[in-house]
Amino acid sequence: MTIARVALPVPLRRLFDYRVPDGHPPRPGVRVRVPFGRRSLIGVVFELAETSAIAADKLKTAQLLDAEPAIPDSALSLLRFAAAYYHHPPGEVAHAALPEALRAGRPVEPAGLESFMLTRSGRDAEAQLPDRARSQKRLWERLRAAESVVAEELDADFPGWRPVMARLNARGWVRRTEHQPRFPAAAEVASAPALNPDQRRAAERVVQAFGARGRFLLYGITGSGKTEVYLHAIAECLARGRQALVLVPEIALTPQIVARFRARLSLPVAVFHSGLSARERHRAWSAARSGDAGVLIGTRSAVFVPLARPGLIVVDEEHDPSFKQQEGFRYHARDLAVFRAATEEIPVVLGSATPSSETLANVARGRYTRLELPARAAGASLPRVQLLDLRRLPAADGIARPLLDALAARLERGEQSLIFLNRRGYSPVLLCSDCLWQARCPRCDARLTFHLQAARLRCHHCGAESARPEQCPNCGGGKLADVGAGTERLETALRHRFPSARVLRIDRDTARAPGALEHRLGIAAQGGADILIGTQLLAKGHDLPNVTLVGVVNADQGLYSVDYRAVEHLVQQIIQVSGRAGRADKPGEVMIQTLAPDNPYLADLVAHDYDAFARRLLAERRAAGYPPFAHFALLRAESARERAGLDFLRQARSLGRALAQSRGIGVSLFDPVPAPMERRAGRYRAQLLASAERRNELHELLTAWLGRLDDEPLGRTVRWSVDVDPLEMY
DNA sequence: AGCACGCCGACT
């Protein structure tokens, strides 16, 4: 009897056994539909076996959905590894790795290009369309204007078109057709600019590693031309008949980057990210798996997409935190990319101007080869960086005099400025000046932020909203004061101070609508604004060639945080925004406001010495026994009941300690503590840190420990999860 | 996660 061991989309850390036909059993990677309790689920065969520990009369039969494995061997190994490494239920891992259409059981090859055209009677239908049917009329005009219209185009610029199309179709006015799946051919190949010697050396090292393992850090400041190195290596990879996978941070996956790849490469470039429609993702996935696409460029979930002939993996901006999924299946796409490259026996290139502490440590240990691009390709000079001591300098509206003067100078010269403030809204605190009452979120341990445009108080942690009270709800009288400044207040103040300046704010509030971010960045890049105000949304990705001044309003939030990674993220962020300044031929200037101008990390920033910063950071981490010199896993628990999470974690710790002791595993389990923000969205959160010097010991303990906790009755009364290699400790 | 079973409060 042949048994298929199936990963099912349920939160259970195990596989389920099913009978399959003896004659032609499925290969691992085949999708199956199975009865599960009273439900019917779609899962992925992870293993085959001859026998099962489950009684024969309880075994049910799986129905095979694929003749060929939907997930080929190498991609399946990645899923197995990911499930084991992150101690996450294999079914949920498989689920995360498949586009929706495949999770729903649709065939691997997606339906062809869906398009619509007017029928003969449809062309004469105008008179029969009442004026009230405005959407139908618009869609009809759209159809009349072209021979036929592709569904994807309608998805993009006619939201909600399907029901409207159904109406036209019901009257026999349109015809729907499906072409065979075809991938759009790439544009003509533009000739590549000549590489400078450093770029050439870097690209050659990568190319020499083709066909074998190789791990590279491509270290180069903004503007040093990392993308040219990728393009050169990828073109060579394609020339050898292999595909390339390119991972980029969430925000960076803009049409510009994709356009640049498409313009330069002779084979189709497929795109995979969460902003696409389900159909588009299905198509991109299939094109990568079949080999039709030469390059797949995507955000973190693209790391799971199978490739027919893998040749190279690139992770751009490898330090970017968006590569780590922060809920549910908490994987790190960069780390999985490195594993994947090893199993596929291909090189991987991690690129960054501000490499992560993990990658730097791997370079120091000789596990990664460091490739450096020391100079800016265009020859522009580095921006001058200076600190503004907020203890001495008066700051009107939160901006010190020298920064205001510098802004005024830029306005006079017709150059752009960028003000970076990682805080949305008008003011983060609403305070009664009489009784010192503060507006707090009823469901979180947090203050409410006042948003001027919406005229509402909002919680940035749970999304709760309320009206701004007229008087103090506590003492009835009093004057309510806005304390502190967010981007909205900064915008108001700067508009007031520089009435003739065009001020453009770019944060999640102004860029919420689809395409709004693109639109605003486009305005910024084309010089349609004099002063840009933004959060980290603005810090990433985009070239803003006319910006010659960058102001960092507050550098101190990250310097004294409870989170040991805050300094690393702060410095990376400041360098990333600074990289926006002074490109092309205009020298740039960066001003950083701080209450701690003596901080050595800030001194490294002023000196443009990321290596010195890295040495300092790694020395501190080593001394403190923190990653990358230790390996962390965080056990989190949350519950609507106040003590429940902590109670569970205390029990978990004694169980874990007993296991570690009896098996001689060197893992420290710390005291369970409330999360830094204990209550969030009405739930109490607690956490327990596990730390080990040796990674395999951490995993040995986690496997045994979590297995026990799965059976623990207390564990059923709270919601708990593990986070391996946590990036943020709250 | 679903989904069912199983005992205790406010309602047609």
Place this chain on the structure above:
DNA sequence: GTCGGCGTGCTC
């Protein structure tokens, strides 16, 4: 007298 609250148990 029922409808329904969510505790507990199970899914090959």
